[in-house]
Amino acid sequence: MTHEIDAILIDDAMLSLDELARSCQVTREWVIERVQCGLLLNEESIHADPATWIFDSHCFIRVKRIIAVEKDFECNPELAGLVTDLIEEIEFLRTRLLAAQLNKD
Amino acid sequence: MEFKDYYKTLGVPRDATAEDIKKAFRRLARKYHPDVSKETDAEQRMKEINEANAVLSDPEKRAAYDQLGQGRGFQAGSDFQPPPGWDAGFEFSGQGFNGAQAADFSDFFSELFGRQTGSGTRHAHHRMRGEDHHAKIMLDLEDTYQGTSRSLTLRMPKLDSQGRTLLTEHTLNVRIPKGVHAGQVIRLAGQGGPGMAGEAAGDLFLEVQFNPHTRYRIEKKDIHAALPIAPWEAALGATVKIPVPDGWVEVRIPENSQSGRKLRLKGRGIPATPPGDLYLILEVVLPPATTQKAREFYQTMAQELAFNPRQHLGV
Numbered sequence: 001m002t003h004e005i006d007a008i009l010i011d012d013a014m015l016s017l018d019e020l021a022r023s024c025q026v027t028r029e030w031v032i033e034r035v036q037c038g039l040l041l042n043e044e045s046i047h048a049d050p051a052t053w054i055f056d057s058h059c060f061i062r063v064k065r066i067i068a069v070e071k072d073f074e075c076n077p078e079l080a081g082l083v084t085d086l087i088e089e090i091e092f093l094r095t096r097l098l099a100a101q102l103n104k105d
Numbered sequence: 106m107e108f109k110d111y112y113k114t115l116g117v118p119r120d121a122t123a124e125d126i127k128k129a130f131r132r133l134a135r136k137y138h139p140d141v142s143k144e145t146d147a148e149q150r151m152k153e154i155n156e157a158n159a160v161l162s163d164p165e166k167r168a169a170y171d172q173l174g175q176g177r178g179f180q181a182g183s184d185f186q187p188p189p190g191w192d193a194g195f196e197f198s199g200q201g202f203n204g205a206q207a208a209d210f211s212d213f214f215s216e217l218f219g220r221q222t223g224s225g226t227r228h229a230h231h232r233m234r235g236e237d238h239h240a241k242i243m244l245d246l247e248d249t250y251q252g253t254s255r256s257l258t259l260r261m262p263k264l265d266s267q268g269r270t271l272l273t274e275h276t277l278n279v280r281i282p283k284g285v286h287a288g289q290v291i292r293l294a295g296q297g298g299p300g301m302a303g304e305a306a307g308d309l310f311l312e313v314q315f316n317p318h319t320r321y322r323i324e325k326k327d328i329h330a331a332l333p334i335a336p337w338e339a340a341l342g343a344t345v346k347i348p349v350p351d352g353w354v355e356v357r358i359p360e361n362s363q364s365g366r367k368l369r370l371k372g373r374g375i376p377a378t379p380p381g382d383l384y385l386i387l388e389v390v391l392p393p394a395t396t397q398k399a400r401e402f403y404q405t406m407a408q409e410l411a412f413n414p415r416q417h418l419g420v
Contacts, residue, residue, distance in 0.1 A: 004254055004278045007311070008293040012282075023237040023310060057290040061175045061312060064239070065140070072134045087140040099322040099384075 014054040024063050031063070039066060039081035062088075109213045110181035111157035111170065119171070123162070130158040156210045157410055168216060175216070187216060215272045225387030235307035236298035242291075242311040244281065246318050246328070249375050250351040259309075261298075277309075284377035286326050289313050311326045321350065326381025327374045331388045334358055349383060356385065364389045 020023055021028045023040055034040050055063075062084055069080040112119050115129040139148040160166045173187065240259055249253065261275040277296060285291060290312050297307025314322050324330045332347060342360030346353055349370075356368065366387045374381025394400045406412075413420075 003297065004280050005293050006280050007282055007293055009282050009285060010290040010292055010310075011291070022234075023239075023308070024126050025236070057288060057312075060310070061288065073131055087138075090141060095324050099324040099327075 006011060010057045010060060014056060015060060017050050017053050017055075019044065020055045020060065020063060022061070026063070026067060034063070034066065034077055034081070037077050039084070097100060106185050106212050106216060107182060108157070108185035109211060110330050112161050113181050114153050114157035114271070115161060117161075121161075123164075127157070130154065130162070153207045153211075156300075158405070159210070160214070170217070185213065212272070231301055232365070233301040233303050234304045235300040235310075237307040237310060238297040239310045239312070241314055242279075243314050243316050245316050246323060246350055248281055249283065249285050252281060254278055254280050279311075284361045284375060284380070285313050286375045286377060287313055287315050287323060288325070315327055316340070323375075325375075326377050327384060328381065329384045329386065332356070332368070332385040333388045333390045336389055336391060339363065339387065347385075351376075358387070362387050362389075 006076065015023070017028055017031055021031050028050070031040070036046055037051065038046070040062060041053060041056070045053055045070070065078045065084045065087060069075065069083045070077065073080075075083075112121070115121075115126060115133065117125050117129045121129070132152070133154045136142060137144060137147045137154060139151050144150065146279040160170050205304065233326055238259075238261065242255070242257060244255070247253075256276060256278050258274055258276045260272050277293065279291075279293065282291065290310050291309065293309040295306045296309035300306050320330050328350070332345075334343070334345065337343075338345065338358050339362045340360065342362075343358045344355050345358060346355050351373075355374065356370070358368075359366075364387055368385045368387065370383040370385065372380045373383035394403050
């Protein structure tokens with residue numbers, strides 16, 4: 001029997017810039033550029049020291065989506081960000097629809 | 106092991122140009138994007154499309170794959186073992202394929218390209234932390250209320266003594282934190298790819314998703330459920346006992362409630378910090394008029410109650 005492993009919730013511990021970049025196999029500069037484009041974090045973060053940035057689960061999943069869209073369609077970060085925004089909106093609306101039990105079919 | 110016809114997967118002829126392959130991949134990547142597509146098998150199809158593209162968009166891998174199939178009459182799905190020395194004369198750069206992605210690819214791909222002199226041997230003598238790996242974990246709603254342990258089996262790339270990448274099944278017993286909800290990511294330290302030359306292993310990141318539930322709909326930390334009630338409970342008010350994911354609660358139905366009315370049980374949703382809420386949508390269920398007595402009750406109501414449910418329609 002394997003021993004039990006404790007899982008840490010990212011939203012409790014958060015990820016640093018280096019951890020996020022390493023985990024998603026992109027460079028720090030790649031992440032910094034997307035923050036500066038307004039695709040990650042918030043407006044205030046753009047002017048803050050990147051060493052102080054922290055990333056939650058939502059950012060982590062968002063980065064993975066942006067990477068996939070940029071790679072699959074060879075598009076620029078802004079377009080990948082727009083597609084990711086739309087994917088998140090679809091996800092939100094589908095969840096809403098399910099919660100409202102409107103799509104029983 | 107089944108032979109994979111990558112040309113068939115991308116829907117291109119064997120003499121397709123690199124541009125044709127790129128176009129076909131993009132068209133299918135859009136159609137089967139797992140976050141958007143309504144196809145039931147979109148996620149699996151996307152993995153197959155990515156795998157086919159990883160081979161056909163890489164000139165070295167494509168050439169080796171083409172040579173493998175030449176004159177041997179392999180068909181998609183037919184039983185397959187790579188002939189000895191099938192890849193003689195080819196070198197694989199490992200571009201477009203890394204250990205973390207390997208887990209999503211088939212045994213066929215792993216057999217052909219996972220054993221090549223990829224990232225493993227190239228860095229075997231350098232000190233390097235292991236790669237982080239990413240996967241999804243499907244939980245039941247009840248798991249997050251109890252914070253239970255779950256056993257999960259993942260296909261993990263491991264390096265053998267020669268530094269070659271091999272896919273092995275790896276079973277983990279994971280303690281799921283209480284209060285976790287869909288869209289959150291949990292991290293298992295040291296459960297990713299192995300480190301090089303004594304460096305630490307990477308971590309495993311699991312994106313949480315919930316299995317569909319027969320009674321509940323989940324929206325972030327909030328959960329929603331229908332609460333069937335009798336007409337007299339709706340009209341006169343009542344206290345009813347109902348099951349919730351972590352036990353039972355007594356709910357007070359306000360008098361003069363209608364179907365669709367939403368009751369909020371604060372803090373009875375997913376037990377995160379702060380906890381979500383449980384929403385109950387009232388559903389007035391009429392007793393069927395299948396007996397004489399029931400019919401008489403309805404007739405009495407019709408006569409005694411001056412009630413027109415279509416008054417707002419002007420009729």
